[in-house]
Structure formats: C-alpha cells, structure tokens
Amino acid sequence: MNRPTLEAVAARAGVSKSSVSRVINGASTVAPSIRDVVLRAVRELGYVPHAAARNLATRRTDAVALVVSDPPKGLVSDDPMFSAVVRQASRKLEAAGKQVVLMLAGSDDGRARVAQYVAAGHVDGVVLISMHGTDTLPATLARKGLPIVSLGRMNPTVPYVDNDNLGGAGLAVRHLLQRGRRRIATITGPLDMIASQERLTGYTTVMRETGHRSIVALGDFTRISGADAMRQVLQDDPGLDAVFAANDLMAIGALRTLREAGRRVPDDVAVIGFDDIEAALYTAPALTTIHSPMTDWATATVNLLLGLFDGGPDTPVLLPAELVVRESA
Amino acid sequence: MNRPTLEAVAARAGVSKSSVSRVINGASTVAPSIRDVVLRAVRELGYVPHAAARNLATRRTDAVALVVSDPPKGLVSDDPMFSAVVRQASRKLEAAGKQVVLMLAGSDDGRARVAQYVAAGHVDGVVLISMHGTDTLPATLARKGLPIVSLGRMNPTVPYVDNDNLGGAGLAVRHLLQRGRRRIATITGPLDMIASQERLTGYTTVMRETGHRSIVALGDFTRISGADAMRQVLQDDPGLDAVFAANDLMAIGALRTLREAGRRVPDDVAVIGFDDIEAALYTAPALTTIHSPMTDWATATVNLLLGLFDGGPDTPVLLPAELVVRESA
DNA sequence: GACGCATTAGAGAGCGCTCTCTCAACGCCT
DNA sequence: AGGCGTTGAGAGAGCGCTCTCTAATGCGTC
Numbered sequence: 001m002n003r004p005t006l007e008a009v010a011a012r013a014g015v016s017k018s019s020v021s022r023v024i025n026g027a028s029t030v031a032p033s034i035r036d037v038v039l040r041a042v043r044e045l046g047y048v049p050h051a052a053a054r055n056l057a058t059r060r061t062d063a064v065a066l067v068v069s070d071p072p073k074g075l076v077s078d079d080p081m082f083s084a085v086v087r088q089a090s091r092k093l094e095a096a097g098k099q100v101v102l103m104l105a106g107s108d109d110g111r112a113r114v115a116q117y118v119a120a121g122h123v124d125g126v127v128l129i130s131m132h133g134t135d136t137l138p139a140t141l142a143r144k145g146l147p148i149v150s151l152g153r154m155n156p157t158v159p160y161v162d163n164d165n166l167g168g169a170g171l172a173v174r175h176l177l178q179r180g181r182r183r184i185a186t187i188t189g190p191l192d193m194i195a196s197q198e199r200l201t202g203y204t205t206v207m208r209e210t211g212h213r214s215i216v217a218l219g220d221f222t223r224i225s226g227a228d229a230m231r232q233v234l235q236d237d238p239g240l241d242a243v244f245a246a247n248d249l250m251a252i253g254a255l256r257t258l259r260e261a262g263r264r265v266p267d268d269v270a271v272i273g274f275d276d277i278e279a280a281l282y283t284a285p286a287l288t289t290i291h292s293p294m295t296d297w298a299t300a301t302v303n304l305l306l307g308l309f310d311g312g313p314d315t316p317v318l319l320p321a322e323l324v325v326r327e328s329a
Numbered sequence: 330m331n332r333p334t335l336e337a338v339a340a341r342a343g344v345s346k347s348s349v350s351r352v353i354n355g356a357s358t359v360a361p362s363i364r365d366v367v368l369r370a371v372r373e374l375g376y377v378p379h380a381a382a383r384n385l386a387t388r389r390t391d392a393v394a395l396v397v398s399d400p401p402k403g404l405v406s407d408d409p410m411f412s413a414v415v416r417q418a419s420r421k422l423e424a425a426g427k428q429v430v431l432m433l434a435g436s437d438d439g440r441a442r443v444a445q446y447v448a449a450g451h452v453d454g455v456v457l458i459s460m461h462g463t464d465t466l467p468a469t470l471a472r473k474g475l476p477i478v479s480l481g482r483m484n485p486t487v488p489y490v491d492n493d494n495l496g497g498a499g500l501a502v503r504h505l506l507q508r509g510r511r512r513i514a515t516i517t518g519p520l521d522m523i524a525s526q527e528r529l530t531g532y533t534t535v536m537r538e539t540g541h542r543s544i545v546a547l548g549d550f551t552r553i554s555g556a557d558a559m560r561q562v563l564q565d566d567p568g569l570d571a572v573f574a575a576n577d578l579m580a581i582g583a584l585r586t587l588r589e590a591g592r593r594v595p596d597d598v599a600v601i602g603f604d605d606i607e608a609a610l611y612t613a614p615a616l617t618t619i620h621s622p623m624t625d626w627a628t629a630t631v632n633l634l635l636g637l638f639d640g641g642p643d644t645p646v647l648l649p650a651e652l653v654v655r656e657s658a
Numbered sequence: 659g660a661c662g663c664a665t666t667a668g669a670g671a672g673c674g675c676t677c678t679c680t681c682a683a684c685g686c687c688t
Numbered sequence: 689a690g691g692c693g694t695t696g697a698g699a700g701a702g703c704g705c706t707c708t709c710t711a712a713t714g715c716g717t718c
Contacts, residue, residue, distance in 0.1 A: 003450065005674055016698045021676060029696055048448040052390070053674035055381035056703050066431070070416060078409035078607050082416070087399065090433050094442060099451070102395070102431040104419050113423060119377040121332065122428070223611055252611050259613055278407050282552055282581050284588055284613045334704055345668045350706060358666055382704035385673050 004045040013041035024049060063099045064305065065123040066090070067114055069131045070106030079221075080249075080277040081294060085129060085151060088298035096306055098124075111137045118144055125305050127151065128158065132192045147308035151301040153194050159314035161300040165195050168290040168321030169202025172244045172272045175288075175323055177210060181242035181270055185215035187229040187254060189246040196221075199246040199274060215240060219250045226250025230257035241269055242329065248273035248280045248289055255283055255328070270329035285327035293319055333374040342370035353378060392428040393634065394452040395419070396443055398460045399435030408550075409578075409606040410623060414458060414480060417627035425635055427453075440466045447473055454634050456480065457487065461521045476637035480630040482523050488643035490629040494524050497619040497650030498531025501573045501601045504617075504652055506539060510571035510599055514544035516558040516583060518575040525550075528575040528603060544569060548579045555579025559586035570598055571658065577602035577609045577618055584612055584657070599658035614656035622648055 006024070010017045015034055022030050023038040041047070055061050066089055068082065090100045101123060105111045118126060118141055125147040128138060131154050138155035141148050150160040176184050186203045189196030200216070207214045215237050217229035226245055230253065233240065245251035251273030255265060263269045265285055273280060273289035280287035300317050308314060335353070339346045344363055351359045352367040370376070384390050395418060397411065419429045430452060434440045447455060447470055454476040457467060460483050467484035470477050479489040505513050515532045518525030529545070536543045544566055546558035555574055559582065562569065574580035580602030584594060592598045594614055602609060602618035609616035629646050637643060 003448075006676095007674080017675080017700095018677080018698055019696090022697090025676085031696065034697080048445065048450075050385070050674050051449040051451045052381045052384035053703090054676075056379075056385050056705085057674080057676040059703075061381070063430075070420065078413050080407035080409065080412070083409070083411040084407045086415070086431070087411070087433065090431055091399065091435075094433060094439065099446065100431045101392075102415070102419055102429045104416065104423060106420075110423065116377065117428065119332075120380040121377075122380045223607065252608075256611050256613075278552065279581075279608060282585050284585075335706095336704075346670095346705080347668055347707080348666090351667090354706085360666070363667080379704050382673090383706075385675085386704080386706040388673075 003050070004047045006047070006049070009038065009041045009045055009047050012045060013037045059121075061099075061122060061124050062097060063101055063123045064093050065101045065103055065114070065118060065126045066093075066129065067103045067105050067126060067131070067137070068129045069135070070104035070110060080279065081130070081275065084277075084294040085298045088295045089127060089129075089151075089302050092299055092302040093127075096302070098306075105131070105135070105137055111135070115140050118146070125149075125309060127301060127305055128154065130193070130195075131155075132190070134192045147305055149301055149305045149308065149314075151297060153316070159304060159308070159316055161297060161304055161317040161319065163195070163292045163297065163319050164321040165198035166202040166205075168274060168292065169199040169244070169246075170206050171321055171323045172274065172290055173203050173206040175325070176242045176244065176270055176272060176329060177206075177212075179242075179270060179329065182212065183215065183237065183240040184212065184242040184244060185217060185233045185237065185240050187217050187219045187226055187233070187243060187245040187250050189219060189221045189250075191218070196246055203244055219246065219253075221247050221249060223249045223253040223256075226253025227257045228253070230254035231261075234258075234261055234263075243269060243271050245271065245273050248275045248277045248287060251287055251289070251328075252279065252283055255287075265328050272329040276324055280324075280326070283328070288326045288329040289324050291322040291324045332379070333376045335376070335378070338367065338370045338374055338376050341374060342366045388450075390428075390451060390453050391426060392430055392452045393422050394430045394432055394443070394447060394455045395422075395458065396432045396434050396455060396460075396466070397458045398464070399433035399439060409608065410459070410604065413606075413623040414627045417624045418456060418458075418480075418631050421628055421631040422456075425631070427635075434460070434464075434466055440464070444469050447475070454478075454638065456630060456634055457483065459522070459524075460484075461519070463521045476634055478630055478634045478637065478643075480626060482645070488633060488637070488645055490626060490633055490646040490648065492524070492621045492626065492648050493650040494527035495531040495534075497603060497621065498528040498573070498575075499535050500650055500652045501603065501619055502532050502535040504654070505571045505573065505599055505601060505658060506535075506541075508571075508599065508658065511541065512544065512566065512569040513541065513571040513573060514546060514562045514566065514569050516546050516548045516555055516562070516572060516574040516579050518548060518550045518579075520547070525575055532573055548575065548582075550576050550578060552578045552582040552585075555582025556586045557582070559583035560590075563587075563590055563592075572598060572600050574600065574602050577604045577606045577616060580616055580618070580657075581608065581612055584616075595656065595658050601658040605653055609653075609655070612657070617655045617658040618653050620651040620653045 010020045093100050103114050105114050128150040138158050142157045150158045153160045153162045188200045204214050217233040219225035219229045276289045276291035280289050339349045422429050432443050457479040467487050471486045479487045482489045482491045517529045533543050546562040548554035548558045605618045605620035609618050
C-alpha cells in the first residue's frame with residue numbers, strides 16, 4: 001500500500017529529487033548515465049508519480065470533463081448517440097493523454113455539481129454534449145475562463161461543432177417532394193434544443209418556399225414520442241403521404257405506429273429520419289435518413305478543445321449533411 | 330483566474346485556516362458564530378476548495394474509474410447497453426458524491442493506461458464493465474489492493490453483479506419448446522465473454538436434456554454478426570423453426586436476414602433475444618426476449634462498490650432473469 | 659477560590675511533486 | 689593562465705489543504 005515516492009527513487013538512484021523529476025518528465029538536460037540509473041530505480045521500486053501531488057504543483061490536471069445532459073428518467077435510456085459520441089470522444093481524449101471525467105447534467109443538482117467541479121479546478125477543459133439551449137450551465141462554465149467546447153451549437157459564447165441541421169432537413173424535405181409527396185408532416189425534437197429548432201426551420205422553410213402547408217407534431221427525440229406523435233398527426237391529417245422525423249429514433253417509433261395503423265411504408269406514407277444511426281439499417285423497411293457523422297463529429301469537437309489548449313482558434317465547425325436513401329422514402 | 334485559497338478565506342473571516350477547514354468539512358466542534366462568519370467569507374470570495382490539494386492531504390480522491398471494454402473499431406458502435414449502464418452507474422456514483430472517470434480498455438494501450446492510472450492513485454475504486462474473460466486487466470487491478478467490482482462475472486478474484494445468464498437462456502429455450510418448436514438454433518456472443526458462454530451453456534443444456542440437437546452459429550453481439558450468423562445457419566439447416574440469439578442486437582440482425590429470406594416471423598421461424606433493450610419493442614414483429622434489468626444491474630454494481638468502501642461484504646449478486654413474451658416467439 | 663475537565667480555536671508540520679535558483683564542472687577563447 | 693560561457697545537478701521553497709497537537713477558555717466541583 002505504501003507507494004514509493006519520488007524521494008525514495010532519488011535515494012535509491014543516489015541522485016537528487018530534481019534529477020528524478022527531470023527524468024520522469026523527459027527533460028532534455030539530463031546526462032544519459034543519470035537517466036539510466038534513475039529509470040532502473042523507478043522500475044525496481046515500481047514507482048508511479050502521485051497524480052494529486054503533481055496536479056497541485058503544476059496547476060494542471062490533464063483531465064477533461066465530458067458533460068452530458070442526462071434526460072429525466074425514462075427518456076432515451078439507450079440513446080445511440082450517447083454511446084457513439086461518448087465513446088469516440090473518450091477515445092480521442094485518451095489518445096491525447098487526457099483523462100475523461102464523465103458528468104451528467106440532468107438535474108439542477110447535477111448542473112450544480114458540474115459547476116462546482118469545474119470551479120474546483122478538477123479539469124483543464126470541458127466538452128458539452130447535446131445540452132438544451134435554455135440551459136444556464138454553458139454560460140456559467142464559460143465564465144470560469146477555461147477552455148470549453150460544445151458538440152452541437154448551443155450557446156453563443158461557446159465554440160462548437162455541429163451538423164448542418166438546416167441543410168439536412170432541407171435535403172430530406174426536398175427528397176420527399178421530388179418523390180411526389182405533397183402532404184408531408186414533421187415530428188420535431190424537444191424545441192428547447194437548437195438542433196430541433198434548426199431541423200424544424202429547415203422543414204418549414206422548404207415547405208413554405210414550395211407552397212406547401214406545414215404539419216407539425218411535437219416529439220422529444222425518443223422512440224415512444226415518435227410513435228405518439230405519428231399517431232396524433234395521422235389522426236389530425238389522415239391524408240398525409242410522408243413524414244420527416246427529426247431523428248431516427250422517432251422515425252422508428254413512427255414506423256411502428258404506421259404498421260399498427262395498417263399504412264404501408266413507403267407506398268402509403270414515406271418516412272425519413274435524421275442521424276443515420278446503425279439501427280436505421282435494420283428497420284423494416286430500412287430507413288432513409290440524413291447521415292450525421294457521429295464519429296467525425298466527436299472527433300472534431302475534441303480536436304477543437306485540444307486546439308484551444310494550444311492557443312488555437314475557436315472557430316465553429318459545421319459538418320455537411322448527406323442524404324442516405326434506403327427503402328422508407 | 331486567481332482563485333481564492335482557504336488562507337484567504339481565513340484572513341477575511343479573521344479566523345485560522347484550521348477553523349475554515351473545519352467549517353468546510355462540516356466538523357461539529359465549531360461555534361455557530363465562527364461558522365457564520367466563515368461561510369459569509371466563503372460566499373463573498375466565491376471560495377471552492379482546490380481538489381488536488383485536498384486529495385494530496387487526505388490521500389482520498391472521491392473518484393471512481395468506470396472501465397469499459399471498448400470494442401475494436403466497427404463493433405457495436407452504438408451498444409445500447411453501454412449507454413444504459415454507463416448512465417445509470419454515473420448517476421448512482423454521482424449521487425454518492427463520487428466523480429466518474431470513464432476509461433476505455435479496448436486496446437493494449439488502453440489497458441496499460443488504465444493500470445497506470447489506477448496505480449497513480451487517481452481513484453478510490455474501479456467498476457469494470459463487460460470485460461472479456463481473457464482480459465488480464467482485472468487481475469492486474471485486483472492486485473493493486475483497492476476496491477474493485479465488475480458488472481458481469483469475469484474474474485474469480487473480482488466481486489461482481491451478474492444476470493442469471495444460464496437460467497435466462499434456459500427460459501428462452503423452454504419457451505420455444507413449449508410453443509412446439511423443435512429445430513432451434515442459437516447465435517452466440519463472443520465466446521471469450523463469460524456471459525456468452527453461460528447463455529450458450531443454458532441453451533445446450535436444455536437442448537440436450539430434452540433430447541434435441543444443438544445448432545450453433547457464432548456471433549459477436551453486433552447486429553451485423555446476428556444477420557450473418559442467421560444467414561449461415563439458414564443455409565446449413567433450412568428446416569429450422571426457431572432461433573435463440575444471445576442478445577437482442579443479434580436478434581435484430583437475424584430478423585432482417587429472415588425477412589430478406591422470405592421467412593415469416595414467428596410463423597416460419599420464431600426468434601427470441603436476450604437483454605430486452607428498448608429497441609426490442611420496435612422491431613417488426615416485436616421481439617420476445619429475456620429481460621435483463623440493466624438499470625438495477627448498474628445500481629447493484631455501484632452499491633457493491635460503495636459497500637466495499639465501507640468495509641462491506643464482497644458477495645456476488647445474481648439478478649433473476651425473466652421472459653418477456655411479445656410477438657416474435 | 660483553586661483545581662480539573664471539557665470544549666473549541668490556532669499553529670504548523672506534512673502530503674509528493676515541480677521548478678526556479680544556485681552552484682559546480684568543464685571546455686574555450688583571448 | 690585567467691576569465692567567461694555553457695551545461696547539468698542539487699537545494700529548497702512553494703502548491704493548498706488536512707489534521708494532530710497545543711493553547712486558551714469556560715464551567716462545574718470540592
């Protein structure tokens with residue numbers, strides 16, 4: 001249990017603490033002979049630097065907080081975006097030698113904890129993931145003065161990487177129109193998220209420009225909300241011939257409702273989603289959707305943060321949207 | 330940027346560092362008058378204790394590592410278990426005042442990093458998630474002497490919480506037999522994982538006991554592997570009338586293959602999965618499966634670790650399996 | 659009124675590391 | 689040969705906090 005200290009290594013190697021420190025940190029001004037004897041002592045003792053002590057002395061932590069908006073219990077318990085994005089971000093951060101501290105900012109309690117945690121100097125930077133636009137946390141954190149980026153646009157003060165939500169939604173709607181669909185409904189995400197707003201705007205803009213009436217149902221990015229919204233919109237407007245869901249999960253829910261209602265997809269109603277999650281390949285029929293490159297997205301976001309550490313620019317990045325045509329539309 | 334220190338608070342409040350420390354840490358031996366003046370100073374200065382300094386002095390970190398076996402690129406990029414389990418575990422750990430350090434132990438590199446990290450005294454305990462049985466990391470970590478638990482059985486030395494994989498698989502197979510199915514195939518998970526082995530054993534045991542021939546195809550818990558395995562097993566044994574997939578993702582893959590092959594589910598071939606992920610409610614037809622309580626599972630695992638911190642027992646926990654009958658079998 | 663015993667505040671020695679500053683050693687130039 | 693620059697090693701003062709130990713104060717007891 002009694003871990004060896006740097007001092008013990010120094011004693012064993014017969015050199016000063018300073019020299020050991022230099023060797024550990026790879027300073028160039030160290031004679032090879034000293035280097036060798038120190039490294040041997042390190043190996044023999046199984047020495048590993050004490051993290052907290054180093055943090056205290058350097059005032060760096062080499063840690064980054066990954067803040068995820070944890071939805072209220074019951075919502076999106078298995079959000080595929082969560083795992084894809086968190087995984088990729090972790091991978092990239094670890095590759096850059098940063099440790100990843102995962103924090104859920106669902107409740108007010110959680111948000112307070114995050115703010116406290118960041119204030120405690122626990123991390124060198126913050127990656128925010130899919131926060132709601134109304135959240136005050138981003139602003140609070142931004143005020144602390146440490147580097148912070150966001151996956152998904154969210155707060156004007158926070159540099160971000162985002163999908164082209166507007167363009168993607170436009171792509172989807174135009175595709176439906178080209179296929180001869182005329183009564184096209186949309187199922188939105190939670191409207192306090194910018195991504196939802198943009199996807200809705202993309203839809204309404206194209207619909208208006210082409211002289212079609214908008215049919216809007218509210219969802220919250222979960223499968224069940226998609227199923228419910230589909231049911232409602234089907235009731236309100238039985239003659240509709242297409243649906244654009246603001247994400248694939250809701251599209252999957254919509255598919256189920258359509259199946260239950262006896263509507264054939266795409267014959268009676270065309271369905272198009274957004275995100276291109278893996279599950280979209282396995283629906284019946286396979287889901288036509290807008291590809292959003294989760295992996296690239298996470299990578300770009302992490303790179304933006306790492307750049308900030310090195311004094312890089314905080315220019316937002318917009319990833320292009322792409323239509324993936326499968327069977328459902 | 331210059332954060333106030335405890336000393337600054339002491340000066341402002343006109344008391345000693347010790348008193349401030351006592352107030353911050355909620356010691357009882359402090360007069361209300363002093364408490365008040367200190368708290369006011371804390372508020373006025375916006376003081377937040379410096380984490381590293383505290384860690385150094387106390388030799389505690391209040392942090393727990395969540396080690397996830399990151400699959401090689403391409404596999405299960407959106408594993409629903411990952412998000413459900415990681416989320417719930419984080420929630421519980423945060424509620425207990427622990428910070429969550431997420432680590433991916435996919436590559437050898439990652440494993441080394443985890444070992445190093447734990448050795449550096451960065452965390453007070455470790456939660457391992459769905460590690461492969463052949464992994465040496467658990468043993469390495471267990472040797473460090475700090476509390477460590479595993480979600481899913483894995484290494485004899487590590488206390489765990491697990492599903493009743495054996496019983497669950499038995500439940501599935503017996504259900505198929507009861508429904509009159511006779512040629513029942515199974516699609517396994519990666520066989521270096523204990524969960525896969527147990528689910529396979531559960532299947533083969535019941536098949537043997539009831540005098541039926543086992544038909545086994547290898548998968549790796551991904552949708553695509555389920556689809557591939559289904560295709561293969563269909564070719565080898567065109568007359569089969571049921572499939573037990575070792576998880577829902579592979580069952581979803583199998584459903585697609587069956588659809589493509591023109592087999593009706595459940596009329597021609599019954600399909601049953603394992604895990605009861607949310608997506609199982611949205612397949613066509615809805616997936617019959619073995620419910621494994623992800624949320625309880627994560628909670629129990631975290632509780633086991635928290636118990637260990639307080640000198641509690643390290644008795645493994647086995648969660649009961651339950652059959653959920655839907656449409657596919 | 660002196661004494662002992664709680665009770666509560668203050669002093670200060672670490673915790674293990676980094677990093678500046680100092681100093682020794684060793685050419686090299688004039 | 690003496691002075692100077694350069695390179696590399698050692699000393700030690702922090703980093704901000706905790707926690708033990710000591711001192712002071714108040715109270716009850718005989």
